Every structure is written in structure tokens, then in C-alpha cells.
Amino acid sequence: MKLHKASAAAAAALVLALTATACGGDSSDDSKDSGDGGGKIIIGIKFDQPGLGLKKTDGSFAGFDVDVATYVAKELGYDAKSIEWKESPSAQRENLISNGDVKFVVASYSITDERKQKVDFAGPYFLAHQDLLVRADDSSITKVADLNSKKLCSVTGSTSAQNVKEKLAPKADLLQNGGYSECLTSLENKAVDALTTDDSILAGYASQKEHQGKFKLAGLKLSDENYGIGLKKGDTELQTKINAALKKMVSDGSWEKAVTANFGPAGYKNEPAPQIAEGS
Ligand code: GLU
Numbered sequence: 001m002k003l004h005k006a007s008a009a010a011a012a013a014l015v016l017a018l019t020a021t022a023c024g025g026d027s028s029d030d031s032k033d034s035g036d037g038g039g040k041i042i043i044g045i046k047f048d049q050p051g052l053g054l055k056k057t058d059g060s061f062a063g064f065d066v067d068v069a070t071y072v073a074k075e076l077g078y079d080a081k082s083i084e085w086k087e088s089p090s091a092q093r094e095n096l097i098s099n100g101d102v103k104f105v106v107a108s109y110s111i112t113d114e115r116k117q118k119v120d121f122a123g124p125y126f127l128a129h130q131d132l133l134v135r136a137d138d139s140s141i142t143k144v145a146d147l148n149s150k151k152l153c154s155v156t157g158s159t160s161a162q163n164v165k166e167k168l169a170p171k172a173d174l175l176q177n178g179g180y181s182e183c184l185t186s187l188e189n190k191a192v193d194a195l196t197t198d199d200s201i202l203a204g205y206a207s208q209k210e211h212q213g214k215f216k217l218a219g220l221k222l223s224d225e226n227y228g229i230g231l232k233k234g235d236t237e238l239q240t241k242i243n244a245a246l247k248k249m250v251s252d253g254s255w256e257k258a259v260t261a262n263f264g265p266a267g268y269k270n271e272p273a274p275q276i277a278e279g280s
Contacts, residue, residue: 041073041083043103043105044087044106044230045066046063046089046108046179047085049181052066052108053106053108061085062262065108065227067254068106068125068126069083070083071258072106072242075244089179093109097232103231104229104230119231120234122238125274125276127227128225130222131197131199131219133194133218134195135188136214141193144168144222147164150193150194151172151193151194152169153183153194154175154196155179156178158197160198163222180205183195187215196222200268204268207265
């Protein structure tokens with residue numbers, strides 16, 4: 001029995017040691033090279049959110065988060081060609097950051113106390129609000145209480161899904177997918193009655209050519225979503241540098257330009273640039 005315990009402890013110690021090695025311990029010898037030498041930087045974004053982070057059919061990337069990330073990377077010493085984009089679905093963002101798979105995440109990523117247990121944030125660099133997207137001919141959903149008798153779709157690991165379950169419509173029949181584009185298909189197919197997430201994301205879907213006239217936003221500001229840039233917990237040096245880059249992006253007019261270019265086509269009325277805080 002004793003022997004058993006001892007060997008279990010030894011095995012646990014070995015696992016710990018191996019984990020520490022695999023993670024690279026500190027960022028200076030990060031074997032995954034997410035941006036500490038080697039000339040490239042890996043940045044997490046969404047791949048399926050038009051207006052924010054979208055991988056286009058030609059393989060290029062576009063959106064406000066892409067522009068913010070590109071600007072920040074440049075300030076950190078990485079030109080656009082040195083960026084490797086990594087798809088970062090909502091539920092995987094904290095893990096991608098803490099595993100060192102990405103240097104930072106710019107992916108409609110709301111700053112929350114719960115997430116701050118695992119990662120740190122620079123920013124905020126954008127303020128959005130949770131809203132609903134419904135089919136254009138549906139007039140049965142005008143307020144949040146209507147959702148309690150409806151089928152709703154959102155994404156695993158998002159604040160949108162959490163808000164529905166905890167406060168907005170706990171009785172709604174909630175389908176949770178890996179990404180919002182999957183919910184959009186469900187909405188179109190009438191498998192669900194509404195899709196809920198940030199208005200910034202919903203406006204992008206509604207304005208896509210293939211969706212025009214099919215959907216409408218309810219126009220409800222159901223929450224405040226302050227987007228931050230997620231980074232490894234404790235990396236205050238990177239956090240300070242990113243905050244400085246974000247401040248510069250706002251003050252030199254690049255932020256406004258990126259907002260107009262990416263949200264303008266969707267007719268999305270954005271909030272003004274938020275105050276970028278130290279140590280978000
Ligand atoms: N901003 C919200 C969040 O961080 C919803 C959008 C998303 O899932 O990326 O969860």
C-alpha cells in the first residue's frame with residue numbers, strides 16, 4: 001500500500017515535470033514559438049465572423065479584430081507577413097492562451113472576472129452588446145422574455161450562452177454550438193427561432209450578401225461586452241505593450257478607420273472607442 005502511494009506520488013511528480021517542460025516554463029524558451037523569437041507571431045482570431053474575424057475563400061483574413069491584431073503585432077515588431085492566424089473558437093480561447101499555442105487572442109473576447117482567473121487582458125478596445133437575430137418574417141420575438149418559450153442558439157463557452165442560462169431566459173431551449181455560423185444555419189433552417197450573441201457579430205451575418213433580407217436584429221442591448229486582447233496570465237510586460245499599441249491605434253485614427261471599413265458595410269452603429277485601461 002505504502003509502495004503504491006510512493007509510486008503514485010513519483011508518477012505525479014514525473015507528469016508535473018513533463019508538463020512543465022512541454023509548456024516551456026517561461027516564455028523565453030517557448031518551443032512553440034508563438035512570438036518570442038524566430039520572427040513569427042501566432043495570433044488567435046475567429047475564422048467565421050464577418051466584420052470581425054473571417055477567413056475568406058481566397059485564404060486571406062479580414063475584419064476589425066484582424067485589423068486590431070495586425071496593428072498591435074506591428075507595434076510589437078512583427079509585420080503582417082510574420083503573423084500566423086490560429087482559429088480560436090469561444091470555448092478554446094483560455095486554453096490556447098495558457099498552453100502557449102498563441103501569443104494573444106483578438107476574437108470578440110469579452111473581459112470577464114471568470115476569464116481573468118485564467119488569462120489576463122489588454123484593453124478594452126471595443127464595446128458591443130448582446131442582441132438577438134431572428135428571421136426577417138418573425139414578429140413573435142420582440143423582447144427577451146419571449147425567448148423562454150423559444151428555441152435559441154448560441155456558442156459554448158461564450159458570455160452570450162451563459163447570460164441566457166443564468167439571467168436572460170433560463171427557460172429557453174438553448175442549443176449550443178461550437179461557432180455562431182453553425183447557429184446561423186440552424187436559424188435559416190428553422191431548427192431554432194433566434195441566435196443570440198454580440199450585436200457586432202450579428203450585424204456582420206445579417207449583412208452578408210447571401211443572407212440579405214433573411215434576418216433582422218431585435219435591437220436589444222442585453223449586456224455590455226468589453227472586448228479585450230487575451231494574453232498569458234502574469235505577462236504584464238506584454239499587457240503594457242499591447243495597451244500602449246491600442247492607445248496609439250485610437251489616437252492616430254487607425255481605430256476609427258478600421259471600424260468604418262469593417263462595420264460600415266453592415267450599417268452597424270458602434271460605440272465610441274472605450275478608455276483603454278492599464279491592467280484590465
Ligand atoms: N463577446 C462574447 C464572448 O466573449 C460573445 C462572442 C464570442 O463568443 O466570441 O463570449
